[in-house]
Amino acid sequence: MTTTAQPSQPAARSLRPVLAGAPRPMRGDAARNRARVLDAARAAFAEDGAEVQMEQIARRAGVGVGTLYRNFPTKQALINELAQRWMDERVEIADQALSMPDPAEAFGWFVRRTAEDMAGDAGLCHMFGEHSAGNCEMPDLLVERTEMLLARAREAGAVRADVSVSDFQAILGGLSAAIAQTEKWELFAEMLVTGLRAPCP
Amino acid sequence: MTTTAQPSQPAARSLRPVLAGAPRPMRGDAARNRARVLDAARAAFAEDGAEVQMEQIARRAGVGVGTLYRNFPTKQALINELAQRWMDERVEIADQALSMPDPAEAFGWFVRRTAEDMAGDAGLCHMFGEHSAGNCEMPDLLVERTEMLLARAREAGAVRADVSVSDFQAILGGLSAAIAQTEKWELFAEMLVTGLRAPCP
DNA sequence: GCGGAAGCGGAATTCGACTTCCACTTCAAA
DNA sequence: TTTGAAGTGGAAGTCGAATTCCGCTTCCGC
Known part of the structure; x- marks a missing residue:
């Protein structure tokens, strides 16, 4: 399991013309948030099953739903x-x-x-x-x-x-x-x- | 299993002052429809699981959703x-x-x-x-x-x-x-x- | 055959989730 | 320190499915 996972939507990036440059790594706080979301989601699903709402997960992770959707489009x-x-x-x-x-x-x-x-x-x-x-x-x-x-x-x-x-x-x-x-x-x-x-x- | 099941919402009825009179039996066509709905529902759920929609069940039974809700409030x-x-x-x-x-x-x-x-x-x-x-x-x-x-x-x-x-x-x-x-x-x-x-x- | 209660269909409404959007904040490279 | 790209929160929009409503139709006792 990669600890520095990327967001699901691969952003084609090209700062300075480097051919096929690797995407810039996630910002520190963003990576932290992603991890918190994942943990919260696991816990929430484990407790309440698939019917948990996105907002509950977000609250549990201490972030807004927007952040949640930034990391997982769906x-x-x-x-x-x-x-x-x-x-x-x-x-x-x-x-x-x-x-x-x-x-x-x-x-x-x-x-x-x-x-x-x-x-x-x-x-x-x-x-x-x-x-x-x-x-x-x-x-x-x-x-x-x-x-x-x-x-x-x-x-x-x-x-x-x-x-x-x-x-x-x-x-x-x-x-x-x-x-x-x-x-x-x-x-x-x-x-x-x-x-x-x-x-x- | 009673063949002449009553609708789920017991209608307190009192035609002619008979103390605690039994509710008048369902109209013939209504009873038939209720049965068809039940059959259709069983088949639909068996095929597609709980996510079947009420309208699908109704169509399958050959009735409108209204009829369906008349028999089962939910x-x-x-x-x-x-x-x-x-x-x-x-x-x-x-x-x-x-x-x-x-x-x-x-x-x-x-x-x-x-x-x-x-x-x-x-x-x-x-x-x-x-x-x-x-x-x-x-x-x-x-x-x-x-x-x-x-x-x-x-x-x-x-x-x-x-x-x-x-x-x-x-x-x-x-x-x-x-x-x-x-x-x-x-x-x-x-x-x-x-x-x-x-x-x- | 009539009258009216019971029942019917299905369009319109409600409701509750997911998802989008954007003004604002935070990070980090120079 | 400055700057602007990246990230954020959460109100508002969307959408699909359940449920309601009501004018019309069908039964059934007289």
Whole structure:
């Protein structure tokens, strides 16, 4: 995650005729505000779901709506940015899991960890299930990692053969919905790990 | 489910001084329209989720929005009515399950059947998870049946001891969310039944 | 068949969000 | 310190969807 993110609208700039010069970095206070907006948005969405109003987010961040719109041209753009960050985080977690020696253990850890993270951002995650489903595709990077994790677990007999990546995605969506209702993520994670394994005779 | 349902706004009526006379029954065509609206609404919500517009529902039912609002004072009221019907249906299904001799089998059947019904009304069910969570409480009758079903299954060793009715509710919410993404209800139901059982050693 | 209450359609209204706009303020390069 | 580009706040504008309103139509008891 880049700390010095740029505003969403790339301003073609050319101070002094330098061919394709890199855009001047954001002004210090502006960058600070952008960060505050992002934090406020995450918190607000986590608390109240997607129905929070832009003005609430702005107030929470201590800025005017204008500032908010300077950084994100649209409410959806803001949501997408948050979704993007969540995805990036998922990739990191998946990588950690992939570095574990035992595939079954790695898979279980990934599921538990995801459930735990969801519990911390319940509203937020649930919103993703709702809103971003169509808008912002799961990045290839994450699909790839998930595929690996799943494949390895499958080979190790920890996951039924008939569960595809998109099934798994759907399942995680269900998980977030369940967690949004009760925060018993440990129970749910356990159930998932057990249920994903072929039923024992 | 009463076929001759009354409009949501009870009109205090008193034709001829009959003490507490029952309200005159709906006019024939009106009752027919009410039914059509309800059907159209169910179909529309199932297809497109909660974001369908009142006018779309009205057009689908072949009536004007006015008629729609005559029967349901609010969009939420319409949603609640549908939710109510779904709940009633659940009670019936639960009763069928309770009449089965083997508790484990009964529980599994109930879960599978619910998943199947959800798949048929994906958008609708998902919407319930979203909207009705707060507005329209699960009726006591359904809570009671669910509790029975769960208790019997628990005694028979088919369900882990640490799953409460509200946990189970949350889980079904998750199930509907997952099904709304992919219609693989059989897989999901299987996973649930397996996962709800204490992990075998 | 008549009368009038009940019901109907759908244009017009209301309402509440998102988004735009611009006069004003703040930053930072020279 | 000066200067002007970048950034800011928040009132006003826009827009889409829910809801109301009312003149017209349809039923139904007499």
